Each structure stands twice: as structure tokens, then as C-alpha cells.
Amino acid sequence: MRISLAYGRHGLPVELPPGTEVVEPERALGLPDESNALRTALRAPRGARPLRNLARPSDRVTIVVPDSTRPAPTRRVLPAVLAELDGIPSERITILIATGLHRAARSDEVDALLGAEVVRRYGIVCHNARDDAQLVDLGATASGRPVLVNRTYMQADVRITVGLVEPHFFAGFSGGAKLILPGVAGAASVLRNHDAELIGHPQARWGARAGNPIFTEQREAARRAGCEFSVNVLVNADRQITAVFAGALEAAHDAACDEALRVAMRPVAAPYDVVVTSNSGYPLDLNLYQAVKGMSAASAIVRPGGHIVIAAECSEGAGHGDFAAMLHEHASPAEMLRAIQASGHVRPDQWQNQVFAQILQRATVHVFAGGLSHLEIEAAHCRPCPDVSTRVRALAQNGARVCALPRGPETIPYVRAA
Numbered sequence: 117m118r119i120s121l122a123y124g125r126h127g128l129p130v131e132l133p134p135g136t137e138v139v140e141p142e143r144a145l146g147l148p149d150e151s152n153a154l155r156t157a158l159r160a161p162r163g164a165r166p167l168r169n170l171a172r173p174s175d176r177v178t179i180v181v182p183d184s185t186r187p188a189p190t191r192r193v194l195p196a197v198l199a200e201l202d203g204i205p206s207e208r209i210t211i212l213i214a215t216g217l218h219r220a221a222r223s224d225e226v227d228a229l230l231g232a233e234v235v236r237r238y239g240i241v242c243h244n245a246r247d248d249a250q251l252v253d254l255g256a257t258a259s260g261r262p263v264l265v266n267r268t269y270m271q272a273d274v275r276i277t278v279g280l281v282e283p284h285f286f287a288g289f290s291g292g293a294k295l296i297l298p299g300v301a302g303a304a305s306v307l308r309n310h311d312a313e314l315i316g317h318p319q320a321r322w323g324a325r326a327g328n329p330i331f332t333e334q335r336e337a338a339r340r341a342g343c344e345f346s347v348n349v350l351v352n353a354d355r356q357i358t359a360v361f362a363g364a365l366e367a368a369h370d371a372a373c374d375e376a377l378r379v380a381m382r383p384v385a386a387p388y389d390v391v392v393t394s395n396s397g398y399p400l401d402l403n404l405y406q407a408v409k410g411m412s413a414a415s416a417i418v419r420p421g422g423h424i425v426i427a428a429e430c431s432e433g434a435g436h437g438d439f440a441a442m443l444h445e446h447a448s449p450a451e452m453l454r455a456i457q458a459s460g461h462v463r464p465d466q467w468q469n470q471v472f473a474q475i476l477q478r479a480t481v482h483v484f485a486g487g488l489s490h491l492e493i494e495a496a497h498c499r500p501c502p503d504v505s506t507r508v509r510a511l512a513q514n515g516a517r518v519c520a521l522p523r524g525p526e527t528i529p530y531v532r533a534a
Contacts, residue, residue: 117134119132122397122401124398136519137388137518144358146354147356164362168200170345171204177209177274178209178211181278188349189280198234210241220242226242281348283323283528285525288325291372292346292365292368296334309337315467348362350376353523358379384530390423390518393413394521408475410426411426425481443469449474
């Protein structure tokens with residue numbers, strides 16, 4: 117059976133054993149007229165006034181957008197949003213790039229993300245979570261976690277978020293309040309929102325909202341900060357926009373989450389011996405840090421002691437310094453997990469290490485990555501995989517059950533209850 121895994125920019129053809137079960141998200145069609153769909157959603161929003169009626173010419177407007185680590189079609193959505201604000205002088209509109217704790221966007225990435233015309237006409241600010249001068253202290257959540265939010269965002273009269281909604285492996289879903297925390301929050305807020313206690317909670321998982329403490333904290337932080345309007349889109353495998361939900365932050369985001377859940381969640385009858393996956397290709401497979409998401413999707417349906425084979429290009433290597441450093445500091449996944457859970461101090465990226473360690477304790481992970489050496493893969497407690505087809509064929513002997521997730525975490529599989 118020949119299939120193509122989402123890998124880098126061009127995909128990776130692989131030959132899998134006969135009988136392999138292929139699990140993919142619903143093939144949602146792109147909207148026939150994206151511009152019209154966006155305009156309609158912005159003018160008939162959920163729980164809010166139409167966007168063009170929200171801002172006055174004297175208002176300061178800040179529009180929050182995700183950084184380039186997210187496959188959001190920001191460049192296609194922004195013109196529709198800005199068109200609804202055409203009565204506002206361009207110098208009073210700021211585009212705020214929500215980097216969370218990611219590195220700052222390079223100038224070429226900003227141009228690609230927003231388009232040269234937007235960069236030329238509007239002020240662009242890249243959030244820096246570690247710059248205290250950029251932050252406003254809004255107190256603490258009910259659990260005592262600090263809420264620090266970008267000053268440019270807080271000083272605006274009209275705050276707008278523009279995001280992509282898809283299931284997230286511990287926050288439940290992307291988009292919505294996640295644009296504020298972690299998107300434009302201070303480092304202390306991000307670290308506490310991603311601490312070992314919350315990451316280890318059983319409801320901190322793909323597609324979970326009710327009872328998910330990370331999702332709950334993000335919503336609480338967003339309420340404290342305020343948000344006048346939110347735009348949420350869904351996309352298909354071809355990055356075409358398939359749905360638009362706009363309006364009040366929670367109402368619009370909930371509607372988008374419902375649709376994303378319907379499209380992405382796929383039941384299987386029983387766990388598999390081998391699960392082949394990807395990390396949805398570029399830009400989501402830029403590094404090993406991001407590839408943990410693809411492993412996480414596979415781990416939901418692999419049997420304990422089974423095998424996960426992931427193809428992720430990792431053109432930027434392991435990524436995130438603390439993530440890579442923690443892999444080298446511990447002799448085994450079990451030791452790494454004990455260290456994270458025992459420490460009262462939260463390190464940047466430890467949440468990814470925590471999820472990664474939990475996966476590695478459940479299954480053996482085999483990594484095919486053009487951007488990583490075999491030594492780097494072994495240092496991450498994984499097995500190098502020179503060829504996906506050959507490795508899967510070797511693992512699938514003696515009647516092993518094999519499943520493939522060609523689109524990686526765009527599909528959220530789960531074992532159907534008996």
C-alpha cells in the first residue's frame with residue numbers, strides 16, 4: 117500500500133504493509149469565495165457588534181495574529197479584517213505577532229506572514245514575553261497563577277484576535293484565548309500555564325475543553341485582559357479556509373472548536389502495534405519540539421509497548437534550547453519525567469519534554485528526519501529510522517496491526533469505548 121505522509125513542503129511517499137488502516141480527517145472543502153465568507157462573518161458575528169461598528173477613527177486598534185510556527189492563513193484573513201476598519205487611520209492600527217515563548221519572527225518571516233503591503237502600511241510589533249517593559253500585570257487567576265499581558269495589547273481601545281482553530285495536544289484547541297495566553301502573555305504566565313501539574317492533568321489533552329485546566333486558565337486570562345472581537349478560521353490539508361467564525365471571543369471560538377472536533381476526531385476499534393505518523397508537514401515539522409504533537413496523536417491509539425514511526429523534516433533541528441538541553445540531561449524518559457514532576461521550578465519548554473517522556477514510556481519512537489543526525493535522534497531517546505517503508509515492514513511481521521496517520525495531528529484518533 118503506497119501513501120504519502122505530510123513531510124516538509126513536498127511530502128514523503130512510503131510503502132506500507134497490506135492491511136494497514138489509514139485514518140485521516142474529514143476532507144473538508146475549501147470555501148468557494150473566502151473573501152465573501154470572511155466579510156459575511158465579520159458583519160454578522162456571534163455575540164458581538166459587527167467589526168466595522170466597533171472602532172471609531174480616534175481609537176487605537178491592536179490585531180493579534182499567530183507567528184509563523186502556525187499554519188494559519190493570516191495573510192488571506194487580514195485584508196478582510198482591515199477592510200472593515202477602513203475608517204481608522206493606518207497609524208492607529210498595530211499588528212501584534214503572538215510569539216508566546218517562541219523566538220522573535222525574522223523580517224522575511226513577517227513579510228511572508230502578513231504580506232509586504234500590510235507591513236508597509238501598519239505598525240508591526242513582535243511580542244517579547246521576557247521584556248518586563250512590554251508587560252502589564254493583571255493580577256492572578258483563581259488558582260493563583262500570574263496574568264501578565266502585552267502592554268500594546270492592553271493599551272488598545274479595540275483588541276482583535278485572528279487565529280487558526282485546530283485540536284491541540286494539551287490545551288484542547290488552538291485559537292481563541294490561546295492568542296492571549298500564551299500568545300501575548302509574559303514568560304511567568306506561560307510557564308505557570310504549562311507547569312507539570314497542569315500538563316499532567318488527565319483532561320489536558322487533544323480536543324478537551326470541559327475540565328481541562330489549561331484551557332480554563334487561558335480563558336480566565338483572556339477575560340481579565342479583554343478582547344472586543346475574535347476571528348477564527350479552519351483550514352483543510354491544502355490550507356484552504358473551510359469555515360469562519362467571528363464575534364465575541366468565547367462564542368466564536370466555541371463554535372469553531374465544535375466544527376474542528378467534528379472534522380478531526382476519528383474513532384478506531386482497538387490499539388495498534390505500529391502507528392505511522394507525520395507532523396502535518398511544513399511549517400509544523402520544522403523541529404523535533406513541534407514533532408512531539410504528531411507523536412502525541414499516535415500515542416492515543418498505540419498499544420503499550422508498541423511502536424510509533426514518525427516522519428518530520430526537522431529542518432531547524434531539535435529546536436527550542438531548553439527542550440534539547442533537557443533531553444541530554446537525563447539518561448532515560450523515566451528519569452526526565454521524575455525530574456520534571458519533582459521540581460517546583462518551571463523551565464521553558466519542559467511541558468514538551470513532559471509529554472514526550474510520557475509518550476516514550478508508552479511506546480518506542482522511531483524518527484525519520486532529514487534535519488537530524490542519528491546521534492541527535494538517539495540523544496532524544498528515540499531510534500533513528502533511515503527508511504520509513506523498511507522500518508515499518510520489519511516491525512509489522514507476525515500479524516502486527518498497523519495504522520497510518522498521513523496528516524499527523526490534523527487527525528485526532530481515539531479508541532472507541534467497548
